[in-house]
Amino acid sequence: MLIKKPTGIKSSEITNKELYLNRREFMAMAAASALTRVGGDKKSDRKAGADKKLPVAKRGEYIVMEKNTSFRNVSTYNNYYEFTTEKEGIDELAKEFRTRPWTVTIKGHVKNPSVIDIDKIMEMFPLEERIYRFRCVEAWSMVIPWIGFPLGDLIKRYEPSSKARFVKFTTVLDPAQMPGQRRQILDWPYVEALRIDEAVHPLTILSVGMYGEILPNQNGAPLRLIVPWKYGFKCIKSIVKIEFVEKIPVTSWVKANPAEYGFYANVNPNVDHPRWSQAKERRIGEFRKRKTLMFNGYSEQVAYMYKGMDLKRLY
């Protein structure tokens, strides 16, 4: 990954020393990571093409002070059941997946229901880079420089009514292109949802790229959700529909196995998955295990939304 000059960072944007970097810290980290950068992140390892580069209008204010996982790991170790339940080889299986033309339908309790082209969406909202921790429910984690825009910006634009208590997302249904959808692994299409306050939270983004380039197909091109304080399965890929609804939607994993997967799916080291502990995680590319952090390290930003909720019951 190219280290960009942190010109976009204003001191007014720095409100939390754990999450946000000031200019000097960022320079130090950039220098250090340039020196220690090894193997997997070299340009030559990537199928980079000039056409894949994405213009980033600003460097986002939310940056995690940890070394990025290599592009190679993030783009070759995936979960994408529409292609296969294997974690490796999705890059190959999804190589020919067509992400254009692509439209996103916005409907439900909203003032301006619309069908918008993905290229239009990318013009409408200035893109920024957000370096986030990403924690899969299966106890592995990564640090990924996403490119995207706040979901809240899109929501504001379409003006949901007070009846819009949840936002429901749906992945494309295309069994001709997605071999996994020809088998009853999940009740296709994949569905996820957020409470409206979670959806408009400034940490929640819709992503169109990572590592300075457009999103690889295996990572959810052309548009996917990123909610950094929740387990990875909430981060639905290849979105074709965003719906504003009144009642809590039945999401794919809750439907498939409600004893193991909840609607909230907040990263929580104190609430184990029935088949394994959530107390620790393995950062891809490392051997030692790390302690998993409450809300994946984003407590200060998000804990207020769950005040008074029993997180053991509402997992």
Ligand SMILES: Nc1nc2c(c(=O)[nH]1)N[C@H]1C(S)=C(S)[C@@H](COP(=O)(O)O)O[C@H]1N2
């Ligand atoms: N449509 C769809 N979205 C999905 C999935 C999926 O199988 N289908 N897997 C989820 C899970 S379990 C994880 S951990 C992340 C993985 O994202 P990544 O491959 O970009 O790391 O995507 C999530 N989004």
Ligand SMILES: [Mo]
């Ligand atoms: Mo996951």
